[in-house]
Every structure is written in C-alpha cells, then in structure tokens.
Amino acid sequence: MSIRTLDDLLAEGVSGRRVLVRADLNVPLDKQTGDITDDGRIRAVLPTLGALVEAGAKVVVCSHLGRPKGAPDPQFSLSPVAGRLGELLGAPVHFATDTVGESARSTVADLADGQVALLENLRFNAGETSKDEAERGAFADQLAAFGDAYVDDAFGAVHRKHASVFDVSARLPHVAGRLVLREVEVLSKLTGAPERPYVVVLGGSKVSDKLAVIEALLPTVDRLLIGGGMCFTFLKAQGLEVGTSLLEKDMVDTCRNLLERANGKILLPVDVVVADAFAPDAAHDTVRVDGIPSHRLGLDVGPETVAGFSAALSQAKTIFWNGPMGVFEMPAFAAGTRGIAEAITKADAFSVVGGGDSAAAVRALGLDESSFGHISTGGGASLEYLEGKTLPGIAALEN
Ligand code: 3PG
Ligand code: MG
Numbered sequence: 132m133s134i135r136t137l138d139d140l141l142a143e144g145v146s147g148r149r150v151l152v153r154a155d156l157n158v159p160l161d162k163q164t165g166d167i168t169d170d171g172r173i174r175a176v177l178p179t180l181g182a183l184v185e186a187g188a189k190v191v192v193c194s195h196l197g198r199p200k201g202a203p204d205p206q207f208s209l210s211p212v213a214g215r216l217g218e219l220l221g222a223p224v225h226f227a228t229d230t231v232g233e234s235a236r237s238t239v240a241d242l243a244d245g246q247v248a249l250l251e252n253l254r255f256n257a258g259e260t261s262k263d264e265a266e267r268g269a270f271a272d273q274l275a276a277f278g279d280a281y282v283d284d285a286f287g288a289v290h291r292k293h294a295s296v297f298d299v300s301a302r303l304p305h306v307a308g309r310l311v312l313r314e315v316e317v318l319s320k321l322t323g324a325p326e327r328p329y330v331v332v333l334g335g336s337k338v339s340d341k342l343a344v345i346e347a348l349l350p351t352v353d354r355l356l357i358g359g360g361m362c363f364t365f366l367k368a369q370g371l372e373v374g375t376s377l378l379e380k381d382m383v384d385t386c387r388n389l390l391e392r393a394n395g396k397i398l399l400p401v402d403v404v405v406a407d408a409f410a411p412d413a414a415h416d417t418v419r420v421d422g423i424p425s426h427r428l429g430l431d432v433g434p435e436t437v438a439g440f441s442a443a444l445s446q447a448k449t450i451f452w453n454g455p456m457g458v459f460e461m462p463a464f465a466a467g468t469r470g471i472a473e474a475i476t477k478a479d480a481f482s483v484v485g486g487g488d489s490a491a492a493v494r495a496l497g498l499d500e501s502s503f504g505h506i507s508t509g510g511g512a513s514l515e516y517l518e519g520k521t522l523p524g525i526a527a528l529e530n
Contacts, residue, residue: 134528135306137179140280146187147244151278151303152179153295155287155508156194156212156249159491165211169491172287173216175508179284179308180220180247189242191277192216193230193250193295195288201257203229213249224249230256231273239277250277259294271298284308286315287487287509289524290516300527307528310508315525317483317505318516326448326481327353332440332471334359335454335488338382344453347518349393354447356398356440358432358456358467365390365399366420374405376429398443402433404457404464411461430464431457437470444474450482453514455492469496476502485517486510 140150154176159168167173176192183190197207213226225248227238238248253259258270271294275281281303283289288296289311299305307315321329331352333341338361348355357365360377367373368386390397399420405427406415417433418424432440437456444450452475456467472493475482482503484490487510493500500506507513515522 134525136312137182137282137306137308140282140304140306141182141186144186145183145280148188148279149239149242149277150183150188150190150280150282151274151299152176152183152190152192152282152308153285153288153299154192154194155285156192156209156216157196157287158212159487160211165206167211167215169494170215170219171490171494171506172508173212173219175310176284176308177219179282179310182309183282184220184222184245184247187244189239189244190247191239191242191250192224192247193253193274194285195254195259195293195295196252197254199252199254201254201260203251203255207252207254209249209252216247216249220247222247227251231270231277235277253293253295260291261294267294267298270294271302275299275302278303281305282308283524283528284310285524286311286507287512289509289522290512290520292523296524297527300530305528311525313505314507314509314513315516318507318513320481321449321451321483321517322519325351328447329449330354330356330443330447330480332356332358332444332450332452332475333454334361334456334468336360336377338364338379338386341454341514342382342385343518344514345389349389349396352396354398354443355393355396356443358400358436358440358471359454361454362400362403362432363429365397369399371420372423372425373429374423374425374427376405376423398440400432400436401439402435403429404431404433404467406430406464409458411463413463415463430461432467434466434470437467437474440471441474444471444478444480447478447480450475450478450480451485451517452482453485453489453510455488459492459496465496468492469498472496472498483507485513
C-alpha cells in the first residue's frame with residue numbers, strides 16, 4: 132500500500148498553502164432541537180486539523196451531513212457543526228453558506244494562514260453523489276479549486292464513490308489524514324492474523340445489512356454472537372415463534388443456511404425482553420426465546436444471554452463489535468447493550484467498536500471510551516473493510 136500521509140505533506144511545508152480536508156462530520160442531531168447529540172466524529176478529526184493549523188495552512192474543511200437530495204435543505208446544514216468545531220479547536224471556524232458558490236469562494240479567499248473554513252453540506256450538490264462520472268467530475272473540479280493539496284480524513288465515508296471522497300484525489304496532491312491511517316491500521320489487524328479466540332458481536336436491526344459481513348467473517352472468526360433486532364430472523368430460522376418482533380421474512384432461509392454452515396460458531400440469544408409496544412414506557416418481561424408471546428415484540432436480549440455472551444467474550448483475545456443488542460435509547464431496553472459493552476471492556480482482548488450506532492451507544496451509556504482498543508468512526512466503512520471490499524476513498528489515495 133503506497134499511501135502518502137499527512138506527515139509527508141507537513142514535511143513539504145504547508146504554511147500559506149490551502150489544504151482541502153474531507154472530513155466525516157455526519158453527526159447525529161436531536162430531531163426536536165437540532166442539537167448535536169454526539170460529537171465523536173468532530174473530535175476524531177481534531178488531530179489532523181490541529182496539525183494543519185499549527186503548520187500555518189489555510190484549512191478548508193468539507194463534509195456531508197445526513198442524506199439531503201442534491202439541493203440545499205436547512206435541516207441538514209453544517210452550521211451547528213461549524214460552531215462545535217470552533218469550540219473544540221479553540222478558534223473560530225469560518226462557515227460558508229454554500230459549498231462551491233460565492234460564499235465558499237470568498238470565505239476561502241479571505242482565510243489567513245492557520246485559519247479554518249467549513250463549507251456547507253457537500254450533498255446540497257447533485258454532483259457529490261452522482262453516478263455520472265462527468266457530473267461528479269465537474270463538482271470535483273470546483274472543490275479542487277479550493278485547495279493546493281487534499282487530505283482525506285473522512286474514514287466514515289471512504290466506502291462511498293463520491294466526488295469529495297474519490298474524484299478530488301485525481302485532481303490534487305493527496306494524502307491520508309491521521310484518522311484514516313489509524314482506522315486502516317486497526318482494521319487491518321482484524322483482517323490479517325487476529326490473535327485468537329477472535330469473537331465478533333453483531334447487532335442492529337437488519338440481517339440484510341449484515342449479510343455480506345457475516346459471510347465474510349464466518350470462516351475467520353471463532354465465535355459470532357448475534358443480538359439486536361436481527362436476531363429474531365435467526366430465531367425464526369430455528370423454527371421459533373417471534374411474536375411481533377422485527378422479522379425479515381425473505382431472509383429466513385438465508386439465516387437457516389448460515390446457521391447450518393456455521394458449525395456452531397454462531398451464538399443466538401436464549402432469552403429476550405419482550406414488550407407490548409415499541410415505547411419507552413411499554414409493559415415488558417423477560418422470556419425464554421421459545422416462549423415469546425404472539426402479541427409481544429422483543430426489544431432487548433435478556434440477562435442469561437448477556438451472561439452467555441459475556442462468557443464467550445471473556446475468553447477472547449480479539450473482539451469486533453458492531454450494532455446495539457437492543458433499543459438502548461430507551462432505558463428499559465438498554466441492559467443488553469450495556470452488559471455486552473461492559474463484558475468487552477473487561478475482556479483481556481484487543482477490542483474494536485465499529486460503527487456510528489455502537490460508538491454512540493458507548494458514549495450515550497456513559498462508558499469509558501478509553502477502555503476499548505479502538506472506536507471506529509465508520510459504520511458501513513468498517514464493515515465493508517472487514518468484508519474485504521475495495522474502498523473507493525482508500526483506493527483513490529493509493530494512486
Ligand atoms: C455514515 O454515517 O455511515 C457515514 O457518514 C456515511 O454516510 P452515508 O451512509 O449517508 O453515506
Ligand atoms: Mg474519503
């Protein structure tokens with residue numbers, strides 16, 4: 132892998148040069164207030180931004196937020212992120228109210244050495260995510276005009292073949308930022324020769340989202356623990372009734388086939404917390420998985436499951452965890468996710484937490500981030516890395 136790094140760029144000297152940084156500042160926002168509910172992704176790019184500021188670069192940061200449809204949409208503005216980034220950097224961030232228009236041009240032109248600008252949401256422009264290479268290229272040309280060099284530090288977006296992630300690299304001298312390097316270094320340990328036992332915990336709502344990674348991991352892991360909403364499709368595949376729990380009917384056969392091929396490596400819940408409704412105050416009980424009432428739905432794994440999964444985790448030397456075990460946002464259904472997270476921190480293992488949701492769960496539950504080996508900023512990106520897929524953003528840096 133021949134990727135140039137931020138240190139290579141710094142060694143050339145960046146004082147007075149404009150450096151375009153692609154970051155993944157796609158942070159969760161409170162639906163009512165619009166406040167940032169978890170600033171982990173903003174903090175994760177501070178090492179790269181801080182180094183560039185200190186070296187006297189004119190730093191032009193760009194990012195997407197949410198999934199606007201190629202046109203400005205105020206609910207997805209990066210404006211609150213500019214404020215928080217400024218607080219964390221300890222210096223104002225100059226916010227451009229468009230991405231490549233008049234505001235962006237003048238904001239970039241007015242930057243002094245060591246100052247930071249943030250452009251408005253990349254996805255307010257259809258060219259960012261276009262499947263049409265010429266349309267993407269035209270947008271990449273406009274972005275590239277704001278930099279003399281390009282730093283990709285948007286690990287969470289490296290699996291997207293988007294203008295700011297893929298096409299800009301072909302237009303500017305390009306390097307990987309500190310976050311991208313650290314993420315790749317850590318994840319490559321998992322795909323290389325992980326110390327065994329290697330135990331993976333998967334949760335989240337959909338089997339279909341995780342199918343490719345389950346296929347890729349089955350031959351390599353020693354144990355695969357499955358919780359979260361997706362466990363009910365597996366339980367159904369074992370012939371159990373799951374009441375009104377989340378169920379992907381068209382995945383039942385696939386799950387049965389996976390279980391048959393897993394040689395006992397896959398561990399499923401033995402008990403679950405079932406509720407009358409998907410609500411924080413719904414009446415709920417813990418039941419065995421063969422006793423889920425037909426009118427109730429499972430919203431968390433139960434204590435016996437946590438004990439069983441924890442026993443497997445306590446033996447592990449390498450752990451990867453993606454996806455919550457239950458609806459951790461509701462305190463009544465958070466014990467499973469908390470229990471598994473705590474078991475991971477107690478294990479004498481190298482542990483990696485993959486994904487926006489699991490990383491947010493760690494922080495929302497008040498767990499100590501430093502007791503995990505690494506908390507990835509990429510959900511989809513870390514899964515695709517483990518699947519062994521080519522990541523467009525990384526591939527572009529290699530050229
Ligand atoms: C993420 O949140 O996974 C990344 O920021 C990528 O966002 P996307 O899935 O909308 O491309
Ligand atoms: Mg990228």
